[in-house]
Amino acid sequence: MRLSRLAVSLGAIVALGLSAFVGIGSAAHRSGPTITIATVSNPDMVVMESLTSQFTKETGIHVKYVTLPENTLRQKVTSDVATGGGQFDIATVGTYDVPIWAKNKWLVPLNSYFTPSVTKSYDLADLIPKVKLALSSQGSLYALPFYAESSMTYYNKALFKAAGLTMPLHPTWTQIQSFAAKLNSPSKNTYGICLRALPGWGEFGAPLGTVINTFGGEWFNESWQPQLTSPADEKAINFYVNLVKNYGEPGATSSGFTECETAMAQGKAAMWVDATVAAGQLTDPKASKVANDIGFAYAPTQVTPLGSHWLWSWALGIEASSKNKAAAFKFITWATSKDYLKLVAAKNGWAAVPPGTRVSTYQNPNYKKAASAFEGIVLNSLLTADPTHSTLHKVPYVGVQYVGIPEFENIGTLVTQDLAGAVAGSTSVSSALTLAQSQVTRIMKQAGYLK
């Protein structure tokens, strides 16, 4: 009897004591405002998180990180802003989200914060114009770019040399297919090409979109009718699916960006067409087995060079429901400033600097030296990727590898899911496309684009 009473009273004291400590602990941090940032866990963001102590030292503002995978992040931040939750001050948004969220008034327009002195110290003019445009809506800038990427071709120089092949600087998809056929040797566990086929509008959908564009097709015509069963689209999609099925990596339907990067870095794939941001990782001997054998070329084209390589940027925007807008603005200008880039370079070297945001990065001799093999291709790709002119025929939407309407998240995911069934061999491409066409038509009718 006495022992249990002792135990209960001890437990109560411990519990109360701990709660008192928690109270004291949280009070001690109240010296400056605390802002909450929602971000994805890409390597560059992880570096940003590790360098945030520098920001807190300079400004006294504490930053709390909420790191989530891309789909979950988008969903959480969407429900937060749509319901006015105010849980996050800064959201990591992409070029797809910015125009939609700006229209819904979920992001704070930044023009009023850029006073002449701030504009000069931040050097707003240094931001790459195309990227700045992609993050603006109706003439106002809504987010500052953290990094930007396009897409390009990676290939294994050793495998190419052994087969007596040379990769041209501007390959066509037909050439890629013939290379893949020659380099595909499943018995040796190396595959001709690795291409994403993991369902998702931002996974399979991204390279698929560029292939549709460059084959002369489009997602919707000028009257918003889905074009998935048009001749050009069918040709493009059949090409992609057959390329992956015949000469691509096994497990394609579970292969997104990460899986293909691993396959490439392990020397299991001879070619890979994907985001330019992987160049740093693939050439890093600590992360890649074939760091010295990686070659670079522009993204393949076919009928037209328009839309053959995409434009994407992860950017930092301030939520409209934030209560610490000024502090949030200080953070986003710090994380995208020239000084931040110098900070990363000092820690991890110039090749690991977040790419694609500032013209000055590409004029910096240190960066040019460290990233000499690919920075020229990356910069040119970024400068020529135009979300407003990415298809052969005129279209009513913007976006290279996506369609800039809120319904596209759903559409892209459904279509890529149907097509993944074709890649896996459980349906044919034409039946998958017929199903996809009917699903997309229904969604467009419900959303009011089609009558």
Added chain:
Amino acid sequence: MTARPATIPPRTIELPAAGRFAFLRTQRAASFALIAPALAFLALMTQAPFVLTVWYSFRQWVLTEPDIPHKWVGFANFKYELTQDPIFRQAIYNTLEFTAGIVGGSLVLGLGFALLLNRSFPLRGVARALMIAPFFVMPTVNAVVQKNLFLNPIFGLVNWVWTSIGFHRVDWLAVHPKLSIMGMAVWQWAPFMMLILLAGLQGIPDEVREAARIDGAGPFTEFRRVTIPLLGPYFQLAVLLGLIYILQLFGEIFVATQGGPGTETTTIPYYIYQTISTANDVGASSAQGVLAIIFSAVIATLLLRLLLRTFRTEVTA
């Protein structure tokens, strides 16, 4: 020790007071008034999410499109899901298939393990601890490890063994997605079934077994006529508990196949997740949630009735 009194004095009974609102002044009303706050809190905490879901299922609300009006649409969401949405009906079928496969598979495997562990042998405690271990692995960890280490077609262990035996490489998650997911889940749930059935087996008294042996029953007959009927209640418990959890299977599907090639591994929970996270459609996903609850309740009731009937006849025979 004090001596107990010979008689226990009767309790005094309180007579209800007189008057119109007399019932408010009774003992019962007083007790109710004291419990009421806690009861209200409990009701709110447990029922509020469900009530809100039902409320949203009758409305139309898409998060990313403030232009579409939030209005009352009655049963339109339900009608759409049940009659026009091809994926939801496929999801119902997939859910049934997965649940049957996983519950059945883990039950059979669990029974086998329980029978083995019922005998005493050296290091039985260690063996039992190892057998229980898979149940404590978190579902997402299980799925990540299985997807990347075992089932990966290029680097995976399963393919290494498979090709060593002499077969061709197989892309398990793409060609046999349902089987892969069921395998992952059975690996995880067999220990759960094993634990319940082991408790049941150890509750079978030895005298019954001896009596069966004396009457001339061989091991198989003993198993069929004695062990299985006596395990009846345990089977019911295992199946019911397993059903409740396995109907909600989500982690493995989310990590390994993301709904599978096409819609092959899209189950109801996964489809609800997809509707709210990519389509941002609160109304439709709430309607799916309500339908899922109805569906689970129906399945559970039917199964329970079936099991009760099977085991009742067995025992009385």
